[in-house]
Amino acid sequence: MKQFSTFSLKIVFIVSIVWFVNACSDDFELNNLDETLFVRHKNADMPAYIRGNSSEKVFLITLHGGPGGTGLGFTGKAFEAIEDAYGVVYFDQRGSGNSQGHYDEDDISIDLMAEDVLALVKVLKRKFGDDSRFFLLGGSWGGTLGTATLLKDQSNFKGWIEVDGANNPAGLYDLYLETFPTTANTQIALGNSVDFWEAVLALVAQVDPVNNLDDFLTLNGKAFEAEEKLFEDGFIASVENGIGGNETFFVYNFLTKAWNSGKIQSIFDDQGLFQTVDFTSQLSEIRIPSLFISGKYDMVVPIASAQTAFDAIGSTSKELRIFERSGHGPMFTEPDLFANTVIEFMNTHK
């Protein structure tokens, strides 16, 4: 019995050592990456989840929406397909998801968060080599942040993919006031969800014509409701086919995620993100190949925003793709088309 115990202890010890050594190992397979590392920059520690096939050392860095979304929020059928072709870097931005740190809220700015993205690029180069190539993809608020990043330094990127991106957050208010009545009148004429759309018209008539935060938040909330109605009435495809499984539920502590999201949003609301920030006049400075993807029925960042950005961008190689059956989440509603569009763009410009 004693011999058996000693033998068992030895086995447990050896297995523990092997496990520990493996856990500490830096080895990775470029064609099947599943790495998590943190970027420490200006008092924040921000996780980057690096996945997929980076055998060519081509990475797609993704910037989530929000502010206050989660890096892995993009995962699903579309990004699985992209991961098969290229490395994908999902990044929890400062104050979002599983990011942590010590800093003052006065220090938070779009400028600083753009520097965080450039810091991420430096870390990826250190980890995977200076010959690594990067594409930047921003969804919704990620479009704002991505634009700010490229205006700081676009030399690191082979291309820019903006998905329902808000490069003019201050302009969204007016876009809501234009888009809501147009869509509402069309839907009422078709006899779809008439009560809802009449309420939308009443709301538009009731809000202050001058951009203000309270009314903006009301309209923004209504935009999400409107997309639900458009889904129910068959204009927007179901997300069921494209959305990820339960993985992100277990990765992000619900309370931490919600708290982080609420705080970073309130900080940017207080700073006047949706009243003052507009990059439209600077878009001509961005000259790298650019792809704009917008859902035809995007009520949250209406399609006109993508058209304006497409017209204003300084790139000679640029493309605007409208997804006919999508709202604010084309990667979930039309995942195959989304993946093919992104991969094709990366294939062309890598």
Add this chain to the structure above:
Amino acid sequence: MKRHIIILLLCSALQLQAQGGADGTAFLDRTEFKVGYSGTIFWSNGIAVGAEYLWKEFKKTKERRNAQRTNTHQFLFNGNLGFATNFASKTDTGGFTNFGVTWRRTNKKGKQFSIDLNPLGYYRSFLPETYRVNGDNVDRVSFPGRGYYSPSLSVGIGKQRKGKFRSGSYFNITYSPRFNYNARTLPTFSIQYGFRFNFKNKKQ
């Protein structure tokens, strides 16, 4: 701030030890050790160990429904050390320690209700591979993670097993904010379920 917290924690630990130091038996009489699960089930799971030193004890008798009920009220010093991780990611792993006072009421059936107030608390996150970026310099960080002042408040129920080596069980819900987490204070909640042990009872 961090240095002051560590000094306070050490002083508190030394004080606990000193109170039982003169007579080892008395210390064991008055001390229970505990070990149990600590976590949130879905997002973090771990283990916590601790000790509780009986400071004051008194009985209160109340008349209720024509019967006398006697409850024991205790004030205890307590200290805890724990570790929890999220098995679904490498981004939420940490260790914690906290010290403070427990008030516990035990009825004649051994059912317990307790409140722990631990003003001295510290949480330290353990991060995976981390790189510090300063200008164009990128350096790998050794033992990456961050420390946070993290006091705690627990409310719980339990069951006493008088005179037994495994002297009781407990189930607590704990609120432990992490101060200066990102730009503000992160509220965290967790549950603890475990058993208490009295080594003096083992000898009996």
